[in-house]
Amino acid sequence: VPGIAEDAGWKDLAGLRFDAAMAAFNADSSGEALIGEALAILSCPPRTESRVDAADHLLSEAAKDPSVAAAAEYFRARILQTHRIQPDLEKARSAFDAVNRQFPQSIYGQMALVKWAMLTAGDSAHPVRDFDLMAVRGEALRDPDAVRDFHLFLADAAAHWGLPPETGLKHLRMALDSGTLRGPQLGTTLVRIGELSRELGRKEDALEAYGEFVRHFPRDERTFTIRQRMEDLR
Amino acid sequence: MSFQKLANAFGVMILAGAFLWSAGVVLSRSPVGRSEKVQIRFAHWNLESGLREAFDAVAQEYMRIHPNVEIMQVPVPGRVYQTWTQTGFAGGTIPDLLVLGRADDELLTNHFLPLSEEVSKPNPYNAGTPLEKVPWRDTFLDGLSKSFGVDSLLETYSIPIAAVTVRMYYNVPLWKQILGDTPPPKTFSEFLEICRRVQAFAKSHQDAIAPVSGSRFTGEMLLGRLFQSQTQKLALRIDRGDTLAFPKSPTASAFAPGFGTLDDPDIRDGYAIMREVGQFMQPGFLELDRDDAILRFGQGRALMIPTGVWDFGSIVEQSAFDIGVFEIPLPDSKDPVFGKNSLGPVSEAGAGLAVNFLLSSASRHPEVATDFLKFLTSQPGNAIFSSVSKWPPGIVGVEMPQETLAFDPRVEGATSGISVAPMMYGVGDLYRVQAQNLHLLFGSAGSVEQLLEGMRPEFDMAVRSDLERFVKTMDDSSRALDARIGAWEFLKRDGDPAAVARASGFWQAQNAQESRAVWIRSALAGKEVRP
Numbered sequence: 001v002p003g004i005a006e007d008a009g010w011k012d013l014a015g016l017r018f019d020a021a022m023a024a025f026n027a028d029s030s031g032e033a034l035i036g037e038a039l040a041i042l043s044c045p046p047r048t049e050s051r052v053d054a055a056d057h058l059l060s061e062a063a064k065d066p067s068v069a070a071a072a073e074y075f076r077a078r079i080l081q082t083h084r085i086q087p088d089l090e091k092a093r094s095a096f097d098a099v100n101r102q103f104p105q106s107i108y109g110q111m112a113l114v115k116w117a118m119l120t121a122g123d124s125a126h127p128v129r130d131f132d133l134m135a136v137r138g139e140a141l142r143d144p145d146a147v148r149d150f151h152l153f154l155a156d157a158a159a160h161w162g163l164p165p166e167t168g169l170k171h172l173r174m175a176l177d178s179g180t181l182r183g184p185q186l187g188t189t190l191v192r193i194g195e196l197s198r199e200l201g202r203k204e205d206a207l208e209a210y211g212e213f214v215r216h217f218p219r220d221e222r223t224f225t226i227r228q229r230m231e232d233l234r
Numbered sequence: 235m236s237f238q239k240l241a242n243a244f245g246v247m248i249l250a251g252a253f254l255w256s257a258g259v260v261l262s263r264s265p266v267g268r269s270e271k272v273q274i275r276f277a278h279w280n281l282e283s284g285l286r287e288a289f290d291a292v293a294q295e296y297m298r299i300h301p302n303v304e305i306m307q308v309p310v311p312g313r314v315y316q317t318w319t320q321t322g323f324a325g326g327t328i329p330d331l332l333v334l335g336r337a338d339d340e341l342l343t344n345h346f347l348p349l350s351e352e353v354s355k356p357n358p359y360n361a362g363t364p365l366e367k368v369p370w371r372d373t374f375l376d377g378l379s380k381s382f383g384v385d386s387l388l389e390t391y392s393i394p395i396a397a398v399t400v401r402m403y404y405n406v407p408l409w410k411q412i413l414g415d416t417p418p419p420k421t422f423s424e425f426l427e428i429c430r431r432v433q434a435f436a437k438s439h440q441d442a443i444a445p446v447s448g449s450r451f452t453g454e455m456l457l458g459r460l461f462q463s464q465t466q467k468l469a470l471r472i473d474r475g476d477t478l479a480f481p482k483s484p485t486a487s488a489f490a491p492g493f494g495t496l497d498d499p500d501i502r503d504g505y506a507i508m509r510e511v512g513q514f515m516q517p518g519f520l521e522l523d524r525d526d527a528i529l530r531f532g533q534g535r536a537l538m539i540p541t542g543v544w545d546f547g548s549i550v551e552q553s554a555f556d557i558g559v560f561e562i563p564l565p566d567s568k569d570p571v572f573g574k575n576s577l578g579p580v581s582e583a584g585a586g587l588a589v590n591f592l593l594s595s596a597s598r599h600p601e602v603a604t605d606f607l608k609f610l611t612s613q614p615g616n617a618i619f620s621s622v623s624k625w626p627p628g629i630v631g632v633e634m635p636q637e638t639l640a641f642d643p644r645v646e647g648a649t650s651g652i653s654v655a656p657m658m659y660g661v662g663d664l665y666r667v668q669a670q671n672l673h674l675l676f677g678s679a680g681s682v683e684q685l686l687e688g689m690r691p692e693f694d695m696a697v698r699s700d701l702e703r704f705v706k707t708m709d710d711s712s713r714a715l716d717a718r719i720g721a722w723e724f725l726k727r728d729g730d731p732a733a734v735a736r737a738s739g740f741w742q743a744q745n746a747q748e749s750r751a752v753w754i755r756s757a758l759a760g761k762e763v764r765p
Contacts, residue, residue: 014721
C-alpha cells in the first residue's frame with residue numbers, strides 16, 4: 001500500500017512543485033520515494049552531471065525494490081538517452097531493450113520498446129530490415145498507450161522511409177484502435193487514414209475516417225478540404 | 235552654540251521632517267495588502283483604440299456583480315512589453331493575468347498555472363444561455379484547440395477572447411474619386427487592375443497616392459498571405475505523413491534536406507507575387523512600421539491598407555472619411571499567372587483565437603482571476619467586450635458587431651501554404667537571412683533572382699541552425715515531461731480516470747515530440763529523399 005508521503009510527493013511533482021515533492025519523498029526511504037526524489041532532482045535546474053549522477057544513484061537503489069524496479073530501470077535508461085549533458089544513445093538503446101525484455105508486462109517495459117524503436121530508427125542504415133524487426137517486436141505490446149505510440153511511430157517511419165502506403169495505413173489503424181488517441185493527434189491520424197485509404201481506392205474506409213474527423217473537429221482548418229474529399233468520393 | 239552646530243541641528247530637523255512626511259504619505263495610502271477588496275491585475279499590450287474601453291466595460295460589470303473585487307487593467311506599450319514581462323518574472327511583480335502572443339513550454343510550466351480542469355467544467359456565467367451546460371472549453375470558437383500548451387503539454391494554459399482576421403481597408407471617398415462605381419475586387423486580377431488604375435491616377439495627377447499603404451507590418455499582412463497562396467500545393471507535396479497540414483513552425487522544417495528548396499518553382503512564384511504587389515506600396519515601405527502605414531492611410535495618401543480587425547478602431551478614429559473593408563482576394567486556379575500553384579481561398583477556421591490570457595502562478599487569488607476570465611469569456615461578458623471593442627467575439631453564439639461583419643472568419647477554404655519566413659515578428663536565422671535580403675526583391679531594379687542569390691549563401695546553414703535549435707527545444711520539453719509521466723503513472727494506480735487520462739496524455743505528448751525530433755534529425759543527416 002503506497003504511503004501518504006508518496007502520494008503527496010507525486011501530486012507535488014505533477015504540479016511541478018519540485019521542492020515540496022523533494023521534501024515529501026525525503027520523508028520515506030521506499031523504492032517509490034527514491035524514484036520520486038530522483039525525478040524531482042532531474043526536473044530542478046541546473047542540469048549538472050553531479051545532480052544527474054545523484055538521481056541515477058537513487059534510481060539504482062530503487063531498482064532493488066521489485067515493486068518499482070521497472071520504473072527505476074526505465075528512468076535510468078532515460079538518463080542515458082536525454083538527461084545527461086552528453087547522452088549516450090547506443091547505451092540508451094541497449095538499456096531500453098533490456099528494460100523491455102526484463103519487464104515485458106509493465107507499462108515502463110512496453111514504453112521502453114517505443115524509445116528503443118526511435119533510437120533504432122534514428123540510427124538506421126537499413127530501414128526496411130529495421131522496420132520489419134521493429135514491427136515483430138511490437139506484436140508483444142498490450143498496453144493501449146504503448147500500442148498507440150509504437151504504431152504511430154511505425155506509421156511515421158513508413159512515411160519517411162517511403163514504404164508502401166498499405167504499411168503506413170496498417171500501423172495508423174492499430175494506433176487508432178488502441179482507443180487512447182486524443183487531441184490534435186487524433187485528428188491528424190484520422191486525416192492520414194482517410195488520405196491513405198483514398199489513395200489505395202478504399203472508398204468506404206476513407207469516408208469513415210473523414211466522417212469521424214469532421215464530427216470531432218468541425219472547426220479545424222482542414223475540415224472544408226475533407227468535406228470536399230468526401231463529396232468527391234460519393 | 236556655534237554656527238556649525240546650528241546648521242547640523244537644522245539639517246537633522248529637515249531629515250526628520252522629511253521622514254515623518256514620507257511615513258505619513260505611505261501610511262495614508264491604501265496599498266494592495268491593506269485593501270479590503272481582492273485586487274486582480276491584468277496586463278496587455280493592445281493599445282489599439284477601443285480595446286482598453288472594452289476591458290474597462292467588462293471589468294465594471296464584473297465588479298458590479300462582485301463588489302468585493304477590484305479589477306485593474308495594466309496596458310503596456312508593445313515595444314517594451316517583452317522587457318516588462320521579463321522584469322516582472324524576475325522580480326515577482328507579474329500581474330495575476332497576462333496576455334501573451336506566444337509562450338514556450340518552459341515559460342508555461344515555470345510561470346503559469348494550467349486551466350485544464352477548469353475548462354472541462356461549464357462556465358457558470360453562461361447560466362441561462364444555450365451554453366449553460368457546455369464545458370467552458372467547447373464554448374470557444376476553436377474549442378481551445380490552439381491554446382498554449384495543448385499540443386506539447388496536453389494542458390490548457392491560455393484563454394483567448396477574440397477572433398481576429400485580416401482584411402483590406404479602403405478610403406471610400408478616394409475610391410469613388412479614382413475608381414468611380416467600381417466595386418471592391420473579387421479576384422486577384424481585379425485587385426491588380428485596381429492598383430494599376432490608382433497608380434495611373436497618381437501619375438496623371440502628380441499625386442503621391444499609393445494604392446496600398448506599405449510598411450513591413452502591412453507587407454506581412456498582404457504579401458505574406460500572397461506568398462502562401464503560391465505554396466499551397468508545395469505544402470501538400472512535401473507533407474510526407476499525408477496530414478494535409480504541413481507544420482508551419484518552424485518554417486525551416488519545410489526546407490530540411492529532402493523537402494522544399496529555394497529553387498522550387500512555387501517558392502519563386504511566391505516571391506514573384508510579393509514583388510508584383512509590393513510595387514503598389516510606396517517606395518521604401520520595408521523601413522516603415524505599422525503606425526507609419528496607418529498615418530499615411532489616415533492622411534489620404536494611400537487608398538488601401540491591409541491589416542487586422544485589431545486596427546479597426548484606430549483606423550476609424552484617425553481617418554476623417556468613411557472606411558470600407560473587403561476580403562483580400564488571393565489568386566484562384568483560374569488566375570493566368572499565379573493560378574497554377576493555388577488551391578483557392580484559404581480557410582480561416584480554426585486559425586486560432588487571439589488575445590490569450592494566462593494565469594500567473596504567482597497570483598495571490600488564482601480562483602478570482604480565473605473567475606474573471608470566465609466572465610470575460612461568457613456569452614454576456616464576451617458580448618460586452620465585442621460590442622465596445624468591435625473585435626469579433628471568440629465565443630460561440632455571440633453576435634458579430636455590425637461594424638466589423640466583414641471580418642467574420644471565412645470557414646470555406648483550403649489550407650494555407652508554407653512560408654520561408656514572415657516579413658515581421660519572426661525569429662531565427664531563416665528570418666534573419668530573408669529580412670536582410672528583402673530589399674533585393676522590392677528595390678526598383680530588384681528581382682526574384684537577386685533575392686534568391688542574396689539568400690542562397692546562408693540559406694542551408696540557416697535552415698540547419700533553426701532546426702537544430704528547434705530539436706533542442708523539443709528535447710528540453712520532452713525531457714521535462716518525465717517527472718509528470720512518473721507522477722501520473724503512480725497516481726493512476728487507484729484507477730482515477732483523470733489520472734489515467736493524464737498519464738496517457740503525457741506519454742502521447744512526449745512520444746509525439748520525440749518522434750518528430752527523430753525525423754528532423756534524420757533529414758539533417760541527409761537521410762530523407764524527396765519522393
